[in-house]
Amino acid sequence: MSDLTSLSSSEPAAVMAHRTHRRDESLPQLGLSVAIITQNEAHQLPGLVASLQFADEIVVVDGGSTDGTAELARQMGCRVFEHAFDRFSAQRNRAIDACAGRWILSIDADERPSHSMANEIRQAIRNPHGPRAYKVRIRSCIFGHPFRFSGTQDDRPVRLFAKDSARWHGDVHERIEVVGEIGGLQAHLSHDTIPNLRSFLRKMDRYTSIEARSRVMQQRAPRRRDRWFAPTFELGRRLIWKGGLLDGPKGWSFCLLSAFSKWVEADKHRQLWRARPMAQPGDGRRSPCSRDSGSFPEPKPRFPGPMPIGQLPIALTPLLIESSPRK
Numbered sequence: 001m002s003d004l005t006s007l008s009s010s011e012p013a014a015v016m017a018h019r020t021h022r023r024d025e026s027l028p029q030l031g032l033s034v035a036i037i038t039q040n041e042a043h044q045l046p047g048l049v050a051s052l053q054f055a056d057e058i059v060v061v062d063g064g065s066t067d068g069t070a071e072l073a074r075q076m077g078c079r080v081f082e083h084a085f086d087r088f089s090a091q092r093n094r095a096i097d098a099c100a101g102r103w104i105l106s107i108d109a110d111e112r113p114s115h116s117m118a119n120e121i122r123q124a125i126r127n128p129h130g131p132r133a134y135k136v137r138i139r140s141c142i143f144g145h146p147f148r149f150s151g152t153q154d155d156r157p158v159r160l161f162a163k164d165s166a167r168w169h170g171d172v173h174e175r176i177e178v179v180g181e182i183g184g185l186q187a188h189l190s191h192d193t194i195p196n197l198r199s200f201l202r203k204m205d206r207y208t209s210i211e212a213r214s215r216v217m218q219q220r221a222p223r224r225r226d227r228w229f230a231p232t233f234e235l236g237r238r239l240i241w242k243g244g245l246l247d248g249p250k251g252w253s254f255c256l257l258s259a260f261s262k263w264v265e266a267d268k269h270r271q272l273w274r275a276r277p278m279a280q281p282g283d284g285r286r287s288p289c290s291r292d293s294g295s296f297p298e299p300k301p302r303f304p305g306p307m308p309i310g311q312l313p314i315a316l317t318p319l320l321i322e323s324s325p326r327k
Contacts, residue, residue, distance in 0.1 A: 031056065031101045031102035031103055031125065032054070032055050032102075032104075032105060032121065032125060033057050033058075033099035033100060033101030033103070033104050033105070033163075034052050034055045034058045034059065034104070034105045034107060035059050035092070035096055035104050035105070035106045036048070036058065036059065036060045036061070036078075036095065036106075036108070037061050037063065037092055037095055037108075038060055038061070038062045038063065038065060038070075038073070039063045039064070039069075040066060040067045041065070041067075041069050041109035042069045042072050043067075045069065045073055045076065046072075046076070047112065048107070048109055048111070048112065049073075049076045049078065051112045052107075052113070054118040054121070054122065055101075055105065056100075056101055057079060057099070057100060058073075058077070058078040059079045059081070059095055059098045059099050060078045060079070060080045060095075061081050061082075061083060061094050061095040061098065062080065062081070062082050062083075063082075063083065063085030063091060064082070064085060070082060079098065081094070081095075081098050087171050087174075087210075088168070088170070088171065088210075089168035089169050089170050089174040090168075092106060092168040092174065093167055093168050096163060096166075096167070096168075102125075102162065103125040103162055103163065104160070104161055104162075104166075105121065105159060106159050106160075106176075107159065107189070108191075110191060110193050111138070111189045111190065111191050111192075112189065112190045112192070113187070113189055113190075114188060114189075116186075116187040117136070117185060117187035117188065117189065119187075120185050120186060120187045124160065124183070124185065125160075130181075131180065131182055132161065132162045132166075132178060132179065132180030132181055133158045133161035133162065133165060133166055133176075133178040133182045134158065134159070134160040134182070134183045134184060134185050135158050135159070135182060135184045136156065136157065136158075136159040136185050136187075137155070137186075137187075137189070138155035138189045138190075139152075139188050139189070140152040140191045140193060141190070141191065141192045142193060142194045142250065142254050143196065143197075143250045143254065144195060144250075145247070145248070145251075147254070148246070148247065149242055149243035149244055149245075149246045149247050149251065150238050150239075150242055150243070150247050150251045151242040151244070153242070155191075156184070157176070158176045158178060158182060159189070160185065161176070161178060165178055165179045165180050166179070171210055171213075171214040204260075204264060205264075207261075208261060208264045208265040208268050209268060211268075211269075212265060212268035212269040212271070213272060215272075215273075216272045216273055216276055221273060222269045222270045222273050226266035226269070226270075227263055227266040227267060227270070230262040230263070230265070230266055231259040231260065231262040231263045232259070233262075234258055234259045234261075234262045235255055235256065235258070235259035238254070238258055238259075239256075
């Protein structure tokens, strides 16, 4: 592919066999590729690759990691490509295009398939009359605590699909569009995400910046009520409607922080909208906020924000997390 730089090379002899992805030659050709996009995931790769021995190949598209992710993936037998990160959907589509399998399992570095999922996938892709894609249940572990509510119970995305039947779309909350029937797997993916408050804030800062830029590029003007209504709605949706109260203190923390992220998102949107360079009508210039431009102002994160709603989650969350019983 012209926009990907292949880093594949022969595997060093020093790499331990149990850490290297090798297809089980006793299995028939399944035509299954695993597609992974990475950004500084060296600490996650060994465990992930070890859980994917049922696949014919593992393809990694790295967005410019600085922790040796690409090199480690190559040593473990993955086909590795590099492309500077721009959008989640674009990066995932590059991974699809780089895969050689007829079927693709799209998975994140902090997710792990169960043994039962491996068996179910084998059966699904062998069925010539089955669906063209399958939804997968995800069980999340947040702040070291297994969640069953707080909105996580709705996580059932399409992750297994025929290569010629699906493409990703969207910037932050990317979605996959499938041509054909969509089925569902009974097994689940384990998602060990957001181990602590620091990781939540880091992830929130990245995702809210991407979303704010996307809104400005779409010429969506900020609304005054967004900084108040969106956080309040998100807190009520996760804590009450989605049963976050039943997830205990760590669930309350997650719901509170999720509401706070909506405030940060709205605040960054307002910052970028005010800072956007405006092209004069009729002068033929393209605004630097356009998707084709390499120049874009960087929103300034505020942790906490200047208003009480921005201060409350940061002040209370460590107390709620520490008060939760340790597993």
